[in-house]
Amino acid sequence: MRDSPVGSPYRESGSDREKVSPMSQVDRFAVFPExxxxxxxxxxxxxxxxxxxxxxxxxxxxxxxxxxxxxxxxxxxxxxxxxxxxxxxxxxxxxxxxxxxxxxxxxxxxxxxxxxxxxxxxxxxxxxxxxxxxxxxxxxxxxx
Missing domain, CATH: 3.30.750.24 (STAS domain)
Structure with a gap:
């Protein structure tokens, strides 16, 4: 499985494209206020x-x-x-x-x-x- 270009709402797996929630892409980069x-x-x-x-x-x-x-x-x-x-x-x-x-x-x-x-x-x-x-x-x- 490879990630699509940054900002793309899809994740590619072989020949399949899977729609991904926009939040799931952001979650790993979330920064909570200090x-x-x-x-x-x-x-x-x-x-x-x-x-x-x-x-x-x-x-x-x-x-x-x-x-x-x-x-x-x-x-x-x-x-x-x-x-x-x-x-x-x-x-x-x-x-x-x-x-x-x-x-x-x-x-x-x-x-x-x-x-x-x-x-x-x-x-x-x-x-x-x-x-x-x-x-x-x-x-x-x-x-x-």
Whole structure:
């Protein structure tokens, strides 16, 4: 069996041509977005979680683990999630932030986001979550 030229939707086997799903050709080259998370202590047993990259369904479990450990294991009084370096967030990422906030409040803690970039801010605003998830003293920039 030999592969057809790159981009061809067919794989050849002897004299037979077999139609191949376009995704099967892409699967072996798939690159999942990277997510970088750092944790810094703040005064009064609070924690800052800095997130960089894209928050997607492929990597959101890592963010959930860090946030839950901060709340459950460290017993942080508050968790600040700095999104200034997040370039994209999908619905699973947004769902995990909302769930983490509820988890924090259920454990006598609090969780909020700070510094969302323009793309993240726009999505959260459209969903009505920007003010709900933002720190109490944070306000979105006024539009001109």
């Amino acid at each position: 997510l970088h998370i750092t944790v810094d202590p703040l005064p009064n047993q609070a924690i800052r979680v800095r997130v960089a990259g894209e928050i997607t369904m492929e990597n959101v479990a890592d963010l959930r683990t860090v946030l839950h450990r901060a709340i459950d294991d460290v017993r942080a009084t508050a968790v600040e999630v700095d999104l200034s370096l997040v370039t994209f967030i999908d619905s699973t990422g947004i769902g995990k932030l909302v769930a983490a906030r509820a988890h924090a409040r259920g454990n006598h803690s609090d969780l909020w986001i700070t510094n969302p970039g323009p793309n993240v801010r726009r999505v959260l605003s459209l969903l009505g979550l920007l003010e709900i998830l933002s720190a109490p003293d944070w306000a979105p920039p006024k539009s001109a």
